Amino acid sequence: MSAVVVFIDQTEVSTSPGHPVLSKSSQELLTLARLAGEPVAAVAGEASDELAAALGGAGVSRVFASSQDELTGYLVAPKADFVAQVATAAGAAAVLVGNNFEGKEIAARVGIALNAGVISDAVGLTVADGAITVQKSVLAGSYTVEASATSAVSVISVKSNSVDAEPAAVPATAAVEQFTAEFAPASLGAKIIERTPKPASGRPDLSDARIVVAGGRGVDGNFGPVEELADVLGAAIGASRAATDAGWIEHSAQVGQTGKTVAPQLYISVGISGAIQQKAGMQTSKVIVAVNKDAESPVFEIADFGIVGDLFDVLPQATAEIKRRRG
């Protein structure tokens, strides 16, 4: 079986409590990698014993790790050099990375380095006769397409939540090899001169939360009812651009074309009209609930359950009812 290199970034490990050593999206990538071939991990940062054990559980026997300073001192390019060189060393037929900003850019540059086709925003893949076909959605979720790379290597960035992460049927023992990447001078051109950690919210990550409660201009500066409902549901908080532009909540909460794309089990949209750019980020959610006082809002066109009503009445009532039922 041919090697499938999975990029695992341990340089930006989330500090939130209870976060597994191998992130949920990395576990998903490894699950897909096993479908396509033999998973090989390219780890930026420290490959601890704990990480090696987790990788073994995911069926990885070969790990290439690098803690070179360049990987964290400069933007994107050094990580891409590292991944491309690991792919070459492992004789990879495919490279899988996450689909966040950085993941897509690593994919883009690895594509150039290996003269390989890049497919971003993947939601699944199938393998027939050793050839990989990728499923992805395009045009703000209005089409699903099947695409393939025509090159020797396929480079694929996969959206989180696209598959259920599963351990390997047969665990492996992961052997860690230290890898020294060589960086082109131009890769060291964009230097990170300052890095400010964002405060942790204590809530689940928006990108891989099971439930998202999102507020828009209708909350009128008061995210309180949204936060209270989110907290009884164990949900992440999202927002429309109108709400983030107004400064009511940080930009990282924005869902949509220029924010995050989410596909949770449940998306509760509150005081959001449902513009095309907002829908682009959430319309593949499993179940959509909308609360909006205007019955004509486009968000009702995609809602499984819609409430025409005032969020300041509906949300507190729902929150209290959930608490009551749970006793």
Next chain:
Amino acid sequence: MENTALNIAVLVKYVPDAQFDRHLTGAGNTLERAESILSELDEYAIEAALALSEARGGEAAGNKVTAITMGPASAVAAVKKALQIGATEGVHLSDEALAGSDAAATSLALAAVVRHLGGVDLVLTGMASTDGETSLVPAQLAARLGLPQITFASSLEVDSSGEAHVATARRDGDIYAETIQATLPAVVSVTDQANSPRYPNFKGIMAAKKKTVTALTLAEIGVEPASVGHEGSLTVVKAAEAREHRPAGTIITDSGDAGIQLVDFLAAQKLL
């Protein structure tokens, strides 16, 4: 530096308007080109370019903002709009062989245009095209040109007081906000947080009529037709299917107990 003027290239894409239904057609499952506009996200790149130019004296001081597009004959409209907004001149790369280009082929052709122009200090792009939405092109362009890459910048400044132009940008990640610095020339993509794009005004629209748009073909920029388009692309779209519309849901009007009904719905869906 004695001369602080900047030679800026802004990449603008002509895309189908997302306000209308968009369709994939033909053997290659390519996008129908009806009702197209300048990609909204590229307006932020134009604004960033104009702001940098104006801050150092504009055209009169030797600053130049060249709007570049690659696309069919109609795509020249994107460049013309950029000229109306305030770009100095335009370049339109058009060639039948370009049809069906993926990110690898697009970045190859656009890199050749930038090289052909020569002397570009800064290549500015949008954060993503509103049709392809891949965000692959800026990173690939930087890799192909061997230039530093600052992508998803939510702010951008250029300091020309020293030996060289130095760009400083902010990038907002989930865990960190980062400040990034690069010596020009560089490729920079800006997000919709970077600025508030201006609209073309009457003066701009009149002035644009006198500005030049240079039409280029692949031969003129030294690109082999086989290295772009369907032939040069490294990906193929084999099948496309319109997503099924979500079945109509239940819509209720609150008469005092909608919050309770919401909880009933969630319980029935096993989401509690």
